[in-house]
Amino acid sequence: MTNHNHSKKFDRVIIWGHKNSVHTHSYIHQGFYRALKHIGISVYWFNSQKDLNDIDCSNSLFIVEDSVSNDIPIRECCTYLVSYLISPRKYTKAKKLVDLRLYANNFHDHLYDYDCSSKNLIKIGPMFYYEPETSEKVNFRNNYHNYYCLDYAKIYLGWPTDLLPHEFCLDSIYYPRKNKINFAGTLSMHGECENFSNFKSLINACKKKRIPFYHNNPWKSPLTRSELIKYVRDSIVAVDIRSKKHLSQGLVTCRVFKNISYGHLGLTNSQHIYNALEGNCIYAEDGSQLLDQGLSNRFNFKFIRDAMIYVSENHTYINRVNNLLEVL
16 A cells, blocks of 8 residues: 655655653554555664664654654654654754644643644644644743744544454453453552542452453563554453543553454543544443443443444544645
């Protein structure tokens, strides 16, 4: 599958940083890398300038998360798509700078303070919105930005599944599940990202139903992609329970898209994610209710299959890459 129109915009794409690392953006960069390669665009993934060797960087699109951009080459002929943009001034000489952000209705952290619902954004595709260059001052929450006049574009998106459309297996909806719930992700009892309180009712309900709950910590014992897919598929149901912070921000994250793409019924406690999926999943605020609805609907194969098809057509890195290249 090759998209020749898109590939003419850049001679190559260079993904920068988080290669072979245990970091959220390692998975995101891997998603971009695999999708770009699949559609026939010349793509490289480097961690530093010493990896460049004799690669010609001219007319390239760089994809980078700004905390690992220390020695990224800044070229006047190149475009830079930057996540968690720390210092726009670094890219002053670039041909184009685009700030890549998570779609959220009330995003608020050490770096950003924005509300997508209050912006006049251009919808390019499902969970993909574009904000053209502006010269207005924007309220950032750190000393890097509080005096800087912004004149670069912004993209807001929801992270999709890591499977590409041709990797979806519709027969996986019939995968023989085991009487347990496997959760692979962050489970924290403390701090700003505390989410255990929202998991507690699900875990207690599992105990009452004698369904063991297992947790794999990706930061201590990360699974490979194939291991993760099997781990999720073995689970009797696959849940996506967002923290209070994520719910208040309206973040649309990748887990439910992955669960559906692996053959599961989508289950989430986020109204925003339910809306993003256009009803192709089940929503309940309480974890025990989510478990009950998941167990009672886990053989609703038509619903699960239709959701898989919906995700394969709308929420893969192929979708996000094609949308990116449409506006860059």
